[in-house]
Amino acid sequence: MDTVLDDETREIYRAEIEALIQSDEKFITVNPDELDAIVEAFDFTLKNGREKVRAQMLYDLIQAKKEK
Amino acid sequence: MQLERIRLKTFGCFQQQDFELSDGINLIFGPNFSGKSTLVNAIFFTLTGKPIVPRVDAASIKNAKAYSGTAGLQFKVGDERYLLFRGTHKRFQLRQEKNDVWNIIFDDNRITVVEATLKERFGFSYNKLALTTFLREGEIFEFLARQPATRRDILYALLGIDRLIEVRERFIDARRLAKRERGRIQSHQSSLRVTAQNSNKIEIEKSETKLKELDIAFSMETGDAELIAEWRNSRKQAQEQLGLLTQEQTELMSGFKDISHLREMIDTIESAIKESIGLEVEREELIKKVGSLDTQVNALTKVCDTLRNLMESEDGHCPTCHQKVESDVIQKIVDEKETERSQLTEELEIDKKTLSEKSDNLESRHQLDQRLNTLQTRLTRLEQLEGEIKKAQDQLDNVTKRLNERGVQLDAESDTSNEIVNNLDKTQLKSQIDRERQKLERLKREDAVQKDRFDRLQEVNAEAEQVEKTTLCLELACAGVEKTIDTLQRQILKPVESELQRWLGEMELFGKSQIDLQRQHLLPTLNIDGEDRSVMLLSGSEKMFLYLCFKIALAKVLGNTGFFVFDDPTLHLDGERKSLMVDFIRQLSQEYQVIVTSYDDQVREGLDGAHLIEMNRGMHE
Structure with a gap:
């Protein structure tokens, strides 16, 4: 399962996010940079676990990437 | 193992x-x-x-x-x-x-x-x-009695997607954080928006106008009031002078349509005087001539008288030369002299008459000279008046302009300044000005604060936009995790379904049946002969076999340890x-x-x- 939850899961997640952007008008404004930021935040949380990752970190991660 | x-x-x-x-x-x-x-x-x-x-x-x-x-x-x-x-x-x-x-x-x-x-x-x-x-x-009974949420947690842990649940929870926390942040910013926005709407601009303009009026009023009372008063005096004097000059001009112009008419008259008189330039010489010559004629007539009269006396004398001799006097000759001479004297007297009379005419003409010319002098003096004065009137008008305009610039109402009697001046004394005016100035300063300070808030609002709006986008991204992130969990669950449970189907088929327990593990967490859904059948409605033994087969299918797909222990x-x-x-x-x-x-x-x-x-x-x- 770990292998699935690493590279494969990340790719599945990216594909799901892309599908959501395509299918839901609400998310149509999300740009590729923001998508990368979301996937990066996902990967970060997946690798480090709930104990180490704080909500503020994810918020900052996405906000910081967007500001770039 | x-x-x-x-x-x-x-x-x-x-x-x-x-x-x-x-x-x-x-x-x-x-x-x-x-x-x-x-x-x-x-x-x-x-x-x-x-x-x-x-x-x-x-x-x-x-x-x-x-x-x-x-x-x-x-x-x-x-x-x-x-x-x-x-x-x-x-x-x-x-x-x-x-x-x-x-x-x-x-x-x-x-x-x-x-x-x-x-x-x-x-x-x-x-x-x-x-x-x-x-x-x-x-x-088995305990498992079936478990809450769906508990079974779901077990399933996620079993499938290894509990990590994804953790990710989802963290994303939800982050989304909550973003929403809270959004709420905070929105509330900040609202407060700033309300303040920004309450602009003091109109109040400031009103206050500035009022303060200006008060300042003018105060200036009139104190400060440059003297200057303004002087200007007002100057204006009054200029007005009076202008009136006098205009009156004089009107008087000087009496009898004439305008100054051109006066000039034409002067030209006419001048040319008339010019024509009588030789009159004096002629009169002098005539006077001399009359004098001479008069002398000659007197001399002739004397000669005639002497001759007559001579003729009438007794000795008949000339007293001077003592010669004998002949009466006829003398008479002839006397006659000649008398004739000559008559002619001269006649000529003298004519000349005297001419002289009288000349004298009259000369007298008329003198009068014309006087008239010309008068008119020329009047023209000169009128020309001077033109300049003086223009100067007076300029001065009046200048003073009026300065007074207007200072906002002094020159004609209106009911203007605010005057009212204020009339209604307030200096102290009251000063305190009113101070109050108004303080009010204006306060309004300006408030306006500056509002401007600052408006700038802040712009920043907050940008911030809100950022947060809104972040919230959206986090919503997408959460939805993405949900979808990923579903996808992974489907991917993992699909082979479990097949394996379970195989085992049930080998046991020939439920005839032609179809197993679905996706609908409920870990709870197989049975479709027997095209009809859904709840696991709960199976017999005890059916439940037991189904459960065992499910265990084995799950174990096979997830990697069995190599043994089973059944109590x-x-x-x-x-x-x-x-x-x-x-x-x-x-x-x-x-x-x-x-x-x-x-x-x-x-x-x-x-x-x-x-x-x-x-x-x-x-x-x-």
Whole structure:
């Protein structure tokens, strides 16, 4: 399962996010940079676990990437 | 993995005892309270550190007489043989056999470290073993009675997607944070917006106008009031002077249409005077001539008188030359002289008349001269007046302009300044100005603050936009995790469904049936002959077989440890179903090591040939 939850899961997640952007008008404004930021935040949380990752970190991660 | 031996020391009802296990089927057979379940529990405890029976702690499964109970399990993975010991006091030890010597390779009492080691090395985990490898007594009913959320949690842990749940939870937390932030910013926006709308601009303009009026009023009272008064005086004087000049101009222009008319008149008089330039000379000559004629006439008269006297004298001689006087000659001379005198007298009269005319003309010319002088003086004055009037007008305009610039109302009697001046004294005016100035300063300060707030609002708007986008991204992130969980669950459960379908097909339990594991967490949904049938409505034995098949399918897909442990699987089954269970176990034993406990003779007979561990109540005493 770990292998699935690493590279494969990340790719599945990216594909799901892309599908959501395509299918839901609400998310149509999300740009590729923001998508990368979301996937990066996902990967970060997946690798480090709930104990180490704080909500503020994810918020900052996405906000910081967007500001770039 | 194959289990080879169970080693117990003060564990449960056992003091110290080893139980050998073989590959294939191991039947732990014995009556109630003979320790069958303790053996199952010992295996489970060794592998997971927890009793198989929920709500029982590790300490309670040790022998009452011992300080600590220990369960051990010897097993083989490939060619390597291991021995696991776990004490009820949490001590854990892993040994590996090398050249007939058991070497300790791990010794610890930190539960998380131990569990992580076992999971990493052998793939053991509590949920996985509990749900796929072990069947404890009465477990099926407990499982079916579980809350869907509990089953879902177990499923996620089993499928390894509990990490995704953690990710989802963190994203939800972050989204909550973003929403809170958004709320905070929106509230900030609202407060700034309300303030920004309350602009003081109109108030400031009003106050400035009022203050200007008050300043003018005050200036008139004090400060440059003298100047303004002087300007006003100048203006008045200029107005008066202008009036006088205009009046004089009007008077001087009386009898004339305009100044051009006056100039024309002067030209006419000048040309008339010019024409009479020789008049004086002529008169002088005439006077001389009259004088001469008069002298001549007088002389002739005298001569005539003398001659007549001579003629009338007695001696008849000239008194001067004493010659004899001839009367005829003398008479002739007298006549001639008289004639000459008459002519001269006539000429004199004519000349005198002419002289009189000339004198009259000369007198008229003098009058013309005087008239010309008067008119020329008037013209000069009028020309001067033109300049003076223009100057006076300029001065008036200048003063009026300056007064207008100072906002002095020149004509209106009811202007504010005048009113204020009239209504307030200087002190009141000053205090009113001070108050108004303070008000204006306050308004300006407030306006500056508002401007600052407006700028801040712009920043907050930008911030709000950012947060809005971040919130959207986090919503997408959460939705993405949900979808990923669904996808992974589908991906993992699909082969489980197929495996379960295969096992049920081999057992021919439900005829033509279809299994769906996606609808409810871990709870198979059955479709028999095109009709959905709830697991809850199956018979007890059907539930048992379905549950066992589900365990095996799940174990196969998730990576089975190589053995199954079933504690009394034929409980509540009738004879026919017991036979079916025995067949099932035999079939399963072709691929896996199976450890079964039972007190049922039918099972013992059915599993004839299996490795038998016979238990009795006295063996642990």
